Amino acid sequence: MAGMKMLLLGLAAMLLQADALIERLTVRDDTRLMFAVDTFGFDEGGKIDLKIKKLKIIDEDDKPVTTGATLGIVVSNVDTEFVLRMEEQVGICLIEQEGLQPLDDATWKIDPSKTETDIQFTIPAGKAEKYSVFYYNCKQGSKVSFEMDIQLYNEYADGERDYLSVGQSKLPSVWFSFGTLFLIAFFFWVVTLKSQWEHKHAIHYLMTLLLVLKFLTMYVDGFKYAHLKSTGLQSAWDWIWFFMYGTKTATLFICIVLIGSGWSFVKPFLSDRDKKIVMVILPLQVLNNIALVVTQEENQGSQSWATWRDVLHLFDIICCCAILFPIVWSIKHLREAAATDGKAAVNAEKLTLFRQFYMMVVCYIYFTRIIVFLLSSTLPFRLTWMSEAATQGATLLFYVITGYKFRPMPANPYLRISQEDEDDARELEMNAMETDM
Numbered sequence: 001m002a003g004m005k006m007l008l009l010g011l012a013a014m015l016l017q018a019d020a021l022i023e024r025l026t027v028r029d030d031t032r033l034m035f036a037v038d039t040f041g042f043d044e045g046g047k048i049d050l051k052i053k054k055l056k057i058i059d060e061d062d063k064p065v066t067t068g069a070t071l072g073i074v075v076s077n078v079d080t081e082f083v084l085r086m087e088e089q090v091g092i093c094l095i096e097q098e099g100l101q102p103l104d105d106a107t108w109k110i111d112p113s114k115t116e117t118d119i120q121f122t123i124p125a126g127k128a129e130k131y132s133v134f135y136y137n138c139k140q141g142s143k144v145s146f147e148m149d150i151q152l153y154n155e156y157a158d159g160e161r162d163y164l165s166v167g168q169s170k171l172p173s174v175w176f177s178f179g180t181l182f183l184i185a186f187f188f189w190v191v192t193l194k195s196q197w198e199h200k201h202a203i204h205y206l207m208t209l210l211l212v213l214k215f216l217t218m219y220v221d222g223f224k225y226a227h228l229k230s231t232g233l234q235s236a237w238d239w240i241w242f243f244m245y246g247t248k249t250a251t252l253f254i255c256i257v258l259i260g261s262g263w264s265f266v267k268p269f270l271s272d273r274d275k276k277i278v279m280v281i282l283p284l285q286v287l288n289n290i291a292l293v294v295t296q297e298e299n300q301g302s303q304s305w306a307t308w309r310d311v312l313h314l315f316d317i318i319c320c321c322a323i324l325f326p327i328v329w330s331i332k333h334l335r336e337a338a339a340t341d342g343k344a345a346v347n348a349e350k351l352t353l354f355r356q357f358y359m360m361v362v363c364y365i366y367f368t369r370i371i372v373f374l375l376s377s378t379l380p381f382r383l384t385w386m387s388e389a390a391t392q393g394a395t396l397l398f399y400v401i402t403g404y405k406f407r408p409m410p411a412n413p414y415l416r417i418s419q420e421d422e423d424d425a426r427e428l429e430m431n432a433m434e435t436d437m
Contacts, residue, residue, distance in 0.1 A: 022163065022232040023150040029058070029143040036080040037073070037133040040152040041166035041381040046123040048075065048106075048133060049151040057112050060141035066113045070139035073119055075106035080132045103131060130167070130381035153232060163232030164225065167384030172226040174385055178392040179218030185400060186211040192407050199408040206255055207403065213248035214399070218392070220244055259406060260324070260357055284319055320365040324358070357405070364398045 025037060040046070050073065057065035078101055104124070110117050123131075133152070137144055154162045154169075162169055189211055193200060224237035368391050376387035 069109040071137040175222035182215035
């Protein structure tokens with residue numbers, strides 16, 4: 001419950017406090033020995049500006065602590081996951097160990113007698129790197145409460161500030177570029193629909209809507225990050241983005257289910273079993289994706305941040321796999337039908353087509369949910385934007401191949417199969433009527 005409350009409060013703070021400081025971390029009765037306040041890719045001359053307020057320390061006997069500096073701030077390029085594992089498993093304060101490797105002159109002790117402390121630091125020449133700002137408290141059993149206002153940014157010779165990490169600074173260009181590519185894909189799709197209008201189906205309207213939502217979401221993402229890059233503040237673009245992102249995600253998975261289950265051209269509805277999958281998984285998938293984004297944009301120093309990040313990533317993969325069940329059931333049905341009825345060739349063709357689409361969906365999910373996640377953790381700090389570019393490139397390829405396979409045309413094998421299924425349905429209906437007579 002505490003973790004869910006953190007997510008909801010984080011969402012509210014991100015959307016409603018657009019006029020607040022760059023970032024604020026609130027800690028209440030925290031017993032952790034060490035955690036990462038934030039991680040940022042700095043150029044030479046990058047700035048760290050921290051303001052600690054309302055500091056309160058309680059020892060293991062519930063008595064206020066006003067003497068003896070046992071806590072502080074340190075800047076280091078050590079892996080934050082390493083710090084988390086050491087703090088949880090070993091229970092040691094890494095500031096006292098040789099493995100932390102703090103940046104020169106970037107260690108500050110906090111005087112417990114002062115309720116407010118200001119820390120400013122400039123990344124020296126030749127030290128450009130991705131650094132984490134760590135909080136540490138080497139007095140086990142004590143509880144610490146404070147508020148910390150955080151500003152991390154790169155400042156260049158012309159006075160321009162960039163509030164995006166070095167590896168994320170190119171993201172506005174990435175979003176705008178791929179938004180334009182999806183817009184071009186939408187243009188070609190509309191031309192195809194217009195030229196084959198008499199062969200269109202209901203699914204083609206949904207695919208058109210998906211393309212519109214996709215390129216609009218990309219542009220909104222570009223404006224959102226461009227504003228964040230120049231000001232460091234959230235904006236009204238977040239409201240628009242959350243709405244469009246949720247709608248786009250739901251539309252994408254509805255398209256996958258309808259096409260992959262074979263109902264997209266055969267009938268205007270799903271079976272009861274498929275309906276249950278859609279009604280349960282789709283809302284969960286949308287909420288999980290939004291919660292995952294909120295968690296990623298929340299301050300990583302928040303309690304339970306790492307746990308919720310991992311849980312939501314895992315749940316996202318589970319939802320993506322669950323949405324494949326209607327496709328798997330369709331393939332199983334076709335395999336059984338090919339072995340029992342007299343239309344082996346037709347059913348074999350259906351089976352091949354559905355297998356192809358199934359493999360496409362599996363590859364898309366595997367790449368965008370797992371490979372890209374691993375890629376983002378191994379890229380140099382200046383190139384982390386490439387993981388987002390890889391995700392959007394894979395998405396564009398998936399959209400293009402799916403659109404090509406399911407485009408409206410008289411010779412499309414999917415459409416031919418649907419007509420044969422309709423003929424079979426009419427034949428069964430006629431036989432049933434004759435039996436009743």
